[in-house]
Amino acid sequence: MATIFDNHxxxxxxARLAVTDRCNLRCYYCMPEEGIHxxxxxxxxxxEEIERLxxxxxxxxxxxxxxxxxxxxxxxxxxxxxxxxxxxxxIEEIHLTTNGVLTEQHVPELKRLGIRSVNLSLDTxxxxxFKIITRRDEFNRVWATLQALLxxxxxxxxxxxxxxxxxxADLLPMVALTKDQPVSVRFIEExxxxxxxxxxxxxxxxxxxxxNHLRESYSNLEKxxxxxxxxxxNYRVPGHLGTVGVIAAFSRTFCxxxxxxxxxxxxxxxxxxxxxxxxxLKKEMRTGASDQNLRAALLAAFRQRPANGWxxxxxxxxxxxxxxxxxxxxx
Numbered sequence: 086m087a088t089i090f091d092n093h094x095x096x097x098x099x100a101r102l103a104v105t106d107r108c109n110l111r112c113y114y115c116m117p118e119e120g121i122h123x124x125x126x127x128x129x130x131x132x133e134e135i136e137r138l139x140x141x142x143x144x145x146x147x148x149x150x151x152x153x154x155x156x157x158x159x160x161x162x163x164x165x166x167x168x169x170x171x172x173x174x175x176i177e178e179i180h181l182t183t184n185g186v187l188t189e190q191h192v193p194e195l196k197r198l199g200i201r202s203v204n205l206s207l208d209t210x211x212x213x214x215f216k217i218i219t220r221r222d223e224f225n226r227v228w229a230t231l232q233a234l235l236x237x238x239x240x241x242x243x244x245x246x247x248x249x250x251x252x253x254a255d256l257l258p259m260v261a262l263t264k265d266q267p268v269s270v271r272f273i274e275e276x277x278x279x280x281x282x283x284x285x286x287x288x289x290x291x292x293x294x295x296x297n298h299l300r301e302s303y304s305n306l307e308k309x310x311x312x313x314x315x316x317x318x319n320y321r322v323p324g325h326l327g328t329v330g331v332i333a334a335f336s337r338t339f340c341x342x343x344x345x346x347x348x349x350x351x352x353x354x355x356x357x358x359x360x361x362x363x364x365x366l367k368k369e370m371r372t373g374a375s376d377q378n379l380r381a382a383l384l385a386a387f388r389q390r391p392a393n394g395w396x397x398x399x400x401x402x403x404x405x406x407x408x409x410x411x412x413x414x415x416x
Contacts, residue, residue, distance in 0.1 A: 088146045091356075091390040099314070099345040100147045102135060104163060105155040106350045110184055111220040112208070114246050114275055130352045132166045134370055136173070138348065141379045143175035151180040151204075155350065158187035164194060171198050182206070182244075185230035186223045192233040202240040205231055208248070209255040210262070218251055235266060242269040242330075247290045249275075256295070257302050263327030271317050271330035292318065292333040299329065314344040334358075340393035354383070356390040357397035363389070 089097045107123050108116070130138070139150060150170060157163050170179055181195070182204040195203070207227055209215050215224040234241045245252070245259060259270045272295050274288060296318075300306055306320050309328065316339045317330030333339060337359075347355040352367025364386045369379055391397040 089384065089387055092388045093341075093390065093392055095342065095390075096314075096344050097145075097346060097387050098147060099149040099151070100139075100142050101151045101153055101345060101347045102139070103153045103155065103348065103350040104135065104157050104166065105129065105160040107159045108154060108156040108184070109159055109186055109221070110156070110223065112206075112246075113218050113220070113251065114248060124351055128367075129350045130348075130367055132162070132169070134352070134367065135166060136169050137370065137376075138366060138379070139170050139173055139176065141376050141383070143173055144376075145380060145383060146175075148176065149178040149180065150176055151182060153182040156184050156186065157181065158183060158191070164191060167195075167198055167200075180204070183230075184219075184223075185227035186221075187226075189226065189230040189233045192230070192237050192239065196237040196239055200239060202242060203234055204242045204244050205234070207231070207243050208245045209252045210258050211255065214252060214255065218248070231268075235268070240267075240269075242271055244271050244273055246273045246275050247295055249289050253290070253298075256298060260299060260303060260322065260329055263322065263325045263329060266327055268327040269319075269330055270327065271332055273332040274335040276335050288335050291336060292331045292338075295331050296320075314342050315339070337394035346387075354386055356386055357394055359394040359397040359401075360391065361401045 091097055106129070139147075152163070152167070152170075154160070160166075167179065167181075170176060178201040179199070180202050181200055184206045188203075205227070208218050212222075212224040215227075216222050231241065231243075243259065243262075245255070247253070247256070256272065259272075262268060263270055272292075274290065274292055274295075296306075299320075303322050305323055306329070307323060309319050309321050311317065311319050316334070317332045320329045320331075321327075322329070340357075343357075347358065348366060349355065349362070352365060352370070353362035354364035354366055356363055364382055366379070366382075369382060374382070391400060
């Protein structure tokens with residue numbers, strides 16, 4: 086299968102597809118307490134449109150799909166969509182990002198369908214802090230999902246956003262979680278995608294500071310090989326089953342190897358997390374575009390990708406600052 090390269094020579098092989106903008110949590114770093122204005126269902130891509138889009142992307146060389154939200158399991162019949170994508174030729178890997186609240190019951194089928202990995206959003210191991218951060222008392226259900234994923238031997242990456250005055254006390258306990266569990270705990274720099282404008286003037290907990298903090302207690306933290314095109318710098322505590330990663334999501338140090346695109350729940354193509362949407366795929370499909378038309382439009386967008394997140398943010402202009410919710414973008 087041919088591989089498509091962007092205008093900077095980077096392969097485009099990975100698509101993150103948001104299936105909904107809705108979420109059953111209200112995480113501090115993602116949206117205001119009152120939530121965001123959700124789109125009417127008719128404004129979201131239908132499953133048939135998503136399936137068609139995946140077929141077109143597969144023909145262009147996309148081999149890896151990640152389903153995200155919002156919270157993907159809020160969307161009715163998500164498992165039916167996964168089964169359809171599983172049958173599309175050329176798609177070699179299907180991954181899933183979830184907050185875990187509604188996921189546990191589906192874990193056995195996810196295993197049968199060959200889901201390659203699950204990213205589980207979990208910012209704390211403390212139930213009370215979980216309630217504060219997410220504004221919901223759902224820690225026990227998320228923990229049960231984690232245990233089910235481990236029991237079914239589905240690779241798990243725990244994604245924890247590092248927030249000053251919120252969950253710093255959890256960083257070391259989460260590293261300790263890797264001692265006896267084969268999980269990858271990944272600490273993510275906080276970003277300004279909270280649906281209400283940035284709530285910090287300066288990012289104090291950069292990826293370098295996170296690493297320095299971890300090394301104060303784990304001086305033997307050792308660097309291991311990073312995944313090709315990955316976003317995390319990866320480490321291991323000798324003797325631990327799992328690994329630790331740090332993602333410079335705000336510092337944007339990994340843009341040079343980026344192989345991913347995003348499609349929001351409303352069908353906007355984003356060739357960078359920080360852009361404002363570069364192609365309305367929903368409009369293209371609903372106004373009669375053929376598969377050939379879609380391929381041509383996608384290829385044109387791939388040839389105009391920004392070099393990095395800073396350039397993408399700059400292209401937005403002053404009238405469109407980065408402040409939308411990650412739930413709208415697709416986590």
